Amino acid sequence: MGTTKTLILQFSAVFLLHSEVIYSYAMTHHHYNFDVVETPYNRLCSNKTILTVNGQFPGPTIYVTEGDTIVVVVANKATQNITIHWHGVKQPRYPWSDGPEYITQCPIRPGTNFSQKIEFSDEIGTLWWHAHSDWSRATVHGAVIIYPKKKDDYPYHVPYAQIPIILGEWWKSDVQAVLSEFLENGGEPNNSDAFLINGQPGYLYPCSTQDTFKLTVDHGKRYLIRMVNAVMNTIMFFKIGGHNVTIVGSDGAYLKPFTSDYIAISPGQTIDFLLLADQNPSRYYMAARAYAVAGNFDNTTTTALIEYRSAAPDTPPPLPPLPESNDTLASADFTAKFKILTQRNRPINVPLNPSNKLFFTLSMNTIPCSNSTCLGPFGDRFSASVNNQTFNLPRISILEAYYKGINGVYGGDFPGRPPLAFNYTEAIVPRALWVPDNSTKVRYLDYNSTVEIVFQGTNAVRGVDHPMHLHGYSFYVVGRGFGNFDVKRDPRNYNLVDPPLMNTIAVPVNGWTTIRFRADNPGVWLLHCHLERHISWGMMMVFIIKNGKTPAAKMDPPPPDFPRC
CATH class of the missing domain: 2.60.40.420 (Cupredoxins -  blue copper proteins)
Structure with missing residues (x-):
């Protein structure tokens, strides 16, 4: 059986900090308490205040083992209501911690706490957590990584390292004001001002040269990238320059591996893929932009860097060619390749004659x-x-x-x-x-x-x-x-x-x-x-x-x- 851990997550509008591990593979029965502050933050040449968990954006990554139960004490120290949804966690017989506002709970009001019991069952791989009240999930979200019960028991090459990659977006204005405005005027919401990779816009946006996420790799090593699409309103295309990737999982389940030179990922979806660092040691862009066929959308591109450890720093590399923003077939064809990986301890049980x-x-x-x-x-x-x-x-x-x-x-x-x-x-x-x-x-x-x-x-x-x-x-x-x-x-x-x-x-x-x-x-x-x-x-x-x-x-x-x- 899994173990039980207790976490305390506190909410406030805070300065952007790097994500930290809440629970590592070997930890058991730990209690966490995180202070929060309200601080203006500068992004894209503008100051604003954001709502976060534990002073982090993206929020903390939670690491558990398959079958674990954790307790997350949500302490709302902000000035607005909040709820937290554990996206993809089935919560067997316990919808009380599922989180959607006015569906399974009333919001956690400022100055109050709620201890959420989160029970993992057969999920494996990558899921995520996010706010499920108003538009707070724009900044209140983080990854959940679920290890197999037996260490390194993967149905693919054991990776040298595992890296969460969260796609997000950023408005210069207050996101709740964006929500209020379009609900009042009956039109569409204002576009965001940037897309993000792990909270950073990348080189192509103003005031962001120093705020680019960088992944340093060793030649010949294999990396497991655990991707979450936390973008609010668009499916995203993603590509790594000069490299193909091997897709091995999505939404907390293993997939039959297949190779692709790009990824299409929906808001709410997670995708696990293997990256083999086998190219000429240099610097390569990761890039992501929207797939959208109608309506207003942010048509900018966010970037991050993959830098081989032996490469000498140089100017930014060329952008990898992403599918066109209206390429419906590229989006649909990618997802059509998904097939569940058959495993002895994970039987396939498709209902054949649904009632x-x-x-x-x-x-x-x-x-x-x-x-x-x-x-x-x-x-x-x-x-x-x-x-x-x-x-x-x-x-x-x-x-x-x-x-x-x-x-x-x-x-x-x-x-x-x-x-x-x-x-x-x-x-x-x-x-x-x-x-x-x-x-x-x-x-x-x-x-x-x-x-x-x-x-x-x-x-x-x-x-x-x-x-x-x-x-x-x-x-x-x-x-x-x-x-x-x-x-x-x-x-x-x-x-x-x-x-x-x-x-x-x-x-x-x-x-x-x-x-x-x-x-x-x-x-x-x-x-x-x-x-x-x-x-x-x-x-x-x-x-x-x-x-x-x-x-x-x-x-x-x-x-x-x-x-x-």
Whole structure:
């Protein structure tokens, strides 16, 4: 069995510091306390104050061993509410520590604490943690590295070193002000001013020459890079100049290794890859920029350096050629190569005859503006939906309402299909189909039932990719394609042999993706698009998985310090 560790994470607006290891492979039963301060920070020639964990941005990397349970004491010493989500951690029978605001908990208010128990089960590789309230995750996030129970028991070459790489972004203005402004004016959020690699913009931005992340490597050594996309609103292309990489894992699961000269990674997703330092000893750029097909987006490029230890410092190297920012096939083709790695102690268990077959449309929407002066299309206000339902957050958590039997907080009739069938991906979807319904609805699932969800992107307002994330579960991605899903033709091509096991998957623009999972984790679990502007506009829904009959199939009770509204 795993061990239990206790950590204390405190929040405040603080100066940028380098990440530090909270828990290393050999540590057990350690208690951590971190001071926080409020300090203006200079980035891109401007001063601002940011919200962080333990004075670090990105936040501290947490190292655990497969099957461990940790306790994270979140002490909110900032002036705004906060929650923390443990992205990709299934939290068996314990949704109380999952973190999404007003879904599984009320926020942790300034001056209060919350002890979150985090139970790891079969996850392996790289996950991450981040704020799940307002837009705080822009600066409140960090990696989670899960070692195998037996040291260096990897299904690939044992790496010489392991390095977290977190892709992020930076606004010169206060990110909560960005959120408030676009929600008020009904338009799109202002673009960020820079993308980041491990908190640093790189050479191509003003005032950032000295603030470039550098990875020093030894010739002939192999490095395991653990990448997290913490960017708020865009899928990212990433490439290392002069080197191919070997992809070995994603979203806390191993993949059959494959080689690529670039990576496409969605917000919320993690990717593990091996880098063999076998090129001419010199300096090489790591570079990342957005993949986006519509709407406003930051079209800049962030860089970091790989420097061979024997190389003499010289001028920055040439940029590696990244796919074009609108290269949909490059994004989709990369993800299509994912296949789960078969292991004796990790059996593949794809539901073959799912008892629940759901069809979820993912749409951009508009709603009328009271005075027709909003900044969305035709003077309306932007919205977003699942099955034409724009989700309205309640003011008491759905989990608490469900557990205590509080009526009037949510409805239990979230539709399993859209209310109206139409040509979802036609070139021009009529404006009459752009307007959604507002609701706070959940869908109940019986314990241990099997589920298939077909996510169908639509071209209402405009077609875009949607990285969909399910809390409390990993799921098998059994199929995907472009255009409208064909219920008679497309299931014939499902991969039911070795589909990847994911917790976040990008549904391609004007396309579809099918996932399957077994509903064996009782509780309240959020499903949402991981583009932050889309969840702010309401592209989310909630599953309630009912208790089973045995004690091991029932949700645990809440902790004594559970946050109150």
